[in-house]
Amino acid sequence: MARLFQTLIFAASATRVFASCAYGTHLMPRAEGEVKVSTFGYFGANGPLNWAALALPENSACATGTNQSPINMVEEVFQVIPAADVTFEVNDMPDGAEFENLGTTVEVITQGGRLVLDNKEFALQQFHFHLPSEHLDNGTSQAMEMHMVHQAEDGQIAVVGVYINIATEAAPAAAKRSLSSRSRLFGRQENVTAPPASSGAPSTLLETLFSVVDQISVPGSKVTTPPLVMSEVVDAVKAGSFQAYSGSLTTPPCSENVNWRVSTAKLNVSPASFIKARDVIGFNSRFPQNAPGSPNILMVSALGSAAAAVSVAGTAPAA
Ligand SMILES: *[C@@H]1O[C@H](CO)[C@@H](O)[C@H](O)[C@H]1NC(C)=O
Numbered sequence: 204m205a206r207l208f209q210t211l212i213f214a215a216s217a218t219r220v221f222a223s224c225a226y227g228t229h230l231m232p233r234a235e236g237e238v239k240v241s242t243f244g245y246f247g248a249n250g251p252l253n254w255a256a257l258a259l260p261e262n263s264a265c266a267t268g269t270n271q272s273p274i275n276m277v278e279e280v281f282q283v284i285p286a287a288d289v290t291f292e293v294n295d296m297p298d299g300a301e302f303e304n305l306g307t308t309v310e311v312i313t314q315g316g317r318l319v320l321d322n323k324e325f326a327l328q329q330f331h332f333h334l335p336s337e338h339l340d341n342g343t344s345q346a347m348e349m350h351m352v353h354q355a356e357d358g359q360i361a362v363v364g365v366y367i368n369i370a371t372e373a374a375p376a377a378a379k380r381s382l383s384s385r386s387r388l389f390g391r392q393e394n395v396t397a398p399p400a401s402s403g404a405p406s407t408l409l410e411t412l413f414s415v416v417d418q419i420s421v422p423g424s425k426v427t428t429p430p431l432v433m434s435e436v437v438d439a440v441k442a443g444s445f446q447a448y449s450g451s452l453t454t455p456p457c458s459e460n461v462n463w464r465v466s467t468a469k470l471n472v473s474p475a476s477f478i479k480a481r482d483v484i485g486f487n488s489r490f491p492q493n494a495p496g497s498p499n500i501l502m503v504s505a506l507g508s509a510a511a512a513v514s515v516a517g518t519a520p521a522a
């Protein structure tokens with residue numbers, strides 16, 4: 204498994220396949236000054252059923268891997284770890300951050316942060332968004348999911364996943380705007396009454412970020428965000444638990460041995476900001492994979508068998 208992973212890493216960097224989950228890591232280094240648009244997608248010939256075929260053998264794990272992500276997060280598949288016990292830090296970005304449209308997601312290039320798992324240090328590289336969520340929260344899809352991608356010195360990747368739902372409670376300062384957009388969202392004019400108290404207010408980080416997402420509506424474009432305060436997200440995550448399992452990148456090359464830490468803490472986004480983000484991101488969620496250790500879904504199809512055959516042939520010289 205380790206050798207296969209190494210082979211995939213080598214193959215992926217050699218052929219410059221661009222992936223949102225991996226972009227900005229050693230798998231897909233960023234090119235200074237330009238935003239590389241992904242070559243894979245979520246529809247038709249570029250969609251998840253065909254990811255392996257887009258680039259064999261480097262993407263073969265997409266069709267043959269047995270620890271693929273995302274998955275349905277049901278109790279049997281993860282270990283619960285109190286987040287308060289985990290070193291998880293993200294630097295604020297007082298001068299703003301680079302916010303890029305990769306064609307397959309929108310991604311913030313971070314400026315420092317760390318996650319320590321079993322005494323191993325992972326450095327934060329970037330965070331990006333999927334819509335709707337990729338992991339299912341005990342069977343249920345959430346409006347969005349944020350992936351905070353970390354990398355260790357040896358190249359191993361760890362991702363903190365945070366679900367995002369649509370706020371039904373207005374942020375104090377933005378109450379008026381949010382309420383009027385709720386009426387628009389539901390296409391009716393009757394007065395909006397007080398939302399349930401439990402739903403939570405929109406995240407300031409997400410509101411700040413998505414206030415400029417319409418400025419990167421074109422794939423390949425980028426913008427500098429307003430100042431980003433990350434402590435809100437860190438505090439929220441630290442107050443919850445991590446659901447931990449070993450999976451894969453959810454984008455090509457679908458490399459495995461990825462440390463997933465899905466947070467039980469959820470963020471909220473206002474309806475207006477959700478609409479702005481949705482209009483730029485579109486749909487970018489890989490279908491749920493089989494539980495860890497089970498055969499790849501695609502192995503029952505010709506797609507998987509073909510990828511397996513090429514994978515064996517392609518990795519042989521490296522063995
Ligand atoms: C998950 O959903 C099932 C029903 O589908 C329910 O019985 C169970 O309590 C839920 N678990 C959690 C942790 O919410």
Ligand SMILES: *[C@@H]1O[C@H](CO)[C@@H](O)[C@H](O)[C@H]1NC(C)=O
Pocket residue numbers: 393394
């Ligand atoms: C809705 O609000 C308007 C003014 O804000 C008020 O005149 C009207 O009576 C309200 N309608 C209902 C059904 O509460």
Ligand SMILES: [Zn+2]
Pocket residue numbers: 223224331332333350453
């Ligand atoms: Zn991702």
